[in-house]
Amino acid sequence: MFKLVSLALTLVALASAQDSTTSWQTGATQGPTPSTPPPTPGGSNVDRECGGDLTNLWLDVVVVVDNSKGMTNEGITEIAANIVTVFGNGTRIGNQYSDPRSTRLGLVTYNGRSTIVADLNLLQSIDDLYQSVFSTLNQVSNSDDSFLAKGIGAAENVLQSGRTNGVRSNYKRLVVVYASAYKGEGELDPIPVADRLKSSGVVVSTVAFDQDGDEALLAGLTNIASPNYAFTSKDLNLVGELQGAALQTNCFCPNLWTQYKSNFDDENSYKYGVCIRPATISSSWTAAKFACQNLAKNGFLAAEYDGQKHNFLFRVAQNNTAFQAPYIYHIGLSYVNGGWNWQQPAGYPLKPMSGYSKWNPSYPKSFTSNIGVVEQQFSSDLTVGWQNINAYSVAEYYMCEVASCDTDKYC
Numbered sequence: 001m002f003k004l005v006s007l008a009l010t011l012v013a014l015a016s017a018q019d020s021t022t023s024w025q026t027g028a029t030q031g032p033t034p035s036t037p038p039p040t041p042g043g044s045n046v047d048r049e050c051g052g053d054l055t056n057l058w059l060d061v062v063v064v065v066d067n068s069k070g071m072t073n074e075g076i077t078e079i080a081a082n083i084v085t086v087f088g089n090g091t092r093i094g095n096q097y098s099d100p101r102s103t104r105l106g107l108v109t110y111n112g113r114s115t116i117v118a119d120l121n122l123l124q125s126i127d128d129l130y131q132s133v134f135s136t137l138n139q140v141s142n143s144d145d146s147f148l149a150k151g152i153g154a155a156e157n158v159l160q161s162g163r164t165n166g167v168r169s170n171y172k173r174l175v176v177v178y179a180s181a182y183k184g185e186g187e188l189d190p191i192p193v194a195d196r197l198k199s200s201g202v203v204v205s206t207v208a209f210d211q212d213g214d215e216a217l218l219a220g221l222t223n224i225a226s227p228n229y230a231f232t233s234k235d236l237n238l239v240g241e242l243q244g245a246a247l248q249t250n251c252f253c254p255n256l257w258t259q260y261k262s263n264f265d266d267e268n269s270y271k272y273g274v275c276i277r278p279a280t281i282s283s284s285w286t287a288a289k290f291a292c293q294n295l296a297k298n299g300f301l302a303a304e305y306d307g308q309k310h311n312f313l314f315r316v317a318q319n320n321t322a323f324q325a326p327y328i329y330h331i332g333l334s335y336v337n338g339g340w341n342w343q344q345p346a347g348y349p350l351k352p353m354s355g356y357s358k359w360n361p362s363y364p365k366s367f368t369s370n371i372g373v374v375e376q377q378f379s380s381d382l383t384v385g386w387q388n389i390n391a392y393s394v395a396e397y398y399m400c401e402v403a404s405c406d407t408d409k410y411c
């Protein structure tokens with residue numbers, strides 16, 4: 001292990017020492033700070049972020065590496081160092097751990113044809129990963145052909161056969177492609193297979209091995225990658241970008257729950273570690289509070305810490321046909337212990353309301369018994385605001401919230 005690690009570190013160091021002379025950077029000098037797209041302005045960012053602990057990453061990953069001549073020996077060696085740096089810092093490789101949060105990693109190379117170096121079950125430790133990556137990616141093949149379709153096609157096979165009999169069907173899947181060329185028409189067109197993967201929920205990230213700013217390569221790979229996940233070897237923080245892609249892929253909501261994003265209408269906007277579910281059975285505020293706690297472990301009546309979250313919940317209601325104007329639903333705000341407080345998972349202290357508020361005109365009213373808060377459409381213009389109501393007698397729909405599945409939470 002130490003031998004391999006120091007070999008890798010030497011290679012990483014070598015690669016960074018050469019940063020000034022080559023276009024390729026492993027990003028190791030920048031440190032592997034996972035980078036995710038910044039939240040859209042408007043959110044004060046107090047909602048839970050997706051888990052960011054690479055030690056607890058739980059994914060099925062296939063890494064696809066172009067080893068045609070165009071990649072060059074130097075380039076492929078740097079890719080090897082990049083791969084082990086991204087997935088080799090504490091991530092449990094394989095599936096033989098008592099903690100289910102582990103990452104299986106398959107490896108495919110391609111040129112005119114593809115080779116499956118490791119299926120999803122071969123690599124069972126970080127040592128295996130180093131061994132396999134550095135013994136395979138030490139020199140390019142003698143082929144000039146670089147057919148991306150072959151590489152991604154093999155990745156699809158690896159993912160399929162690694163899942164027989166429903167093995168790890170709850171794990172998200174990520175394909176990372178390192179390519180030096182974009183070619184292919186007809187049978188060699190990589191788009192159909194990439195589209196098939198993405199529409200079945202696989203996230204695809206690409207790294208263009210970009211020697212001289214080949215724009216056709218970049219443009220081509222952008223069509224292959226999932227939105228925001230087309231990177232280049234020139235990116236200063238490539239390690240962080242790939243780790244960020246892995247962490248965001250690992251962050252998702254169970255069925256029937258909608259993931260909180262910076263923009264409801266943009267599926268690819270920044271994802272928070274928060275899941276929302278509208279409950280369309282009328283209940284009192286107090287009943288809704290307990291119902292959310294029972295709907296999911298650690299569930300609670302949803303919080304609105306800022307305008308971005310407020311708007312998101314409203315869009316969730318608007319997009320649900322069970323709701324009709326005027327829109328009204330309970331949220332997790334109530335008057336307790338002498339102040340307005342937000343619900344939290346059962347057992348956690350309530351969070352005092354601070355900063356943001358969205359009371360309708362003339363609210364809050366005297367709150368002797370009116371201690372629960374609904375979101376209510378106040379006027380004919382399509383906005384909603386807060387109104388305090390009797391927490392035992394006013395029955396409305398409600399919004400529940402729970403933490404997402406991610407590196408902090410296996411589900």
Ligand SMILES: *[C@@H]1O[C@H](CO)[C@@H](O)[C@H](O)[C@H]1NC(C)=O
Pocket residue numbers: 031032085089090
């Ligand atoms: C590995 O992870 C630790 C803790 O998460 C971090 O402090 C360290 O810089 C990382 N090292 C490398 C080489 O990625």
Ligand SMILES: *[C@@H]1O[C@H](CO)[C@@H](O)[C@H](O)[C@H]1NC(C)=O
Pocket residue numbers: 258264265319320
């Ligand atoms: C809006 O509702 C439709 C129909 O239920 C659903 O398919 C779609 O995913 C929803 N949109 C969002 C952004 O959740």
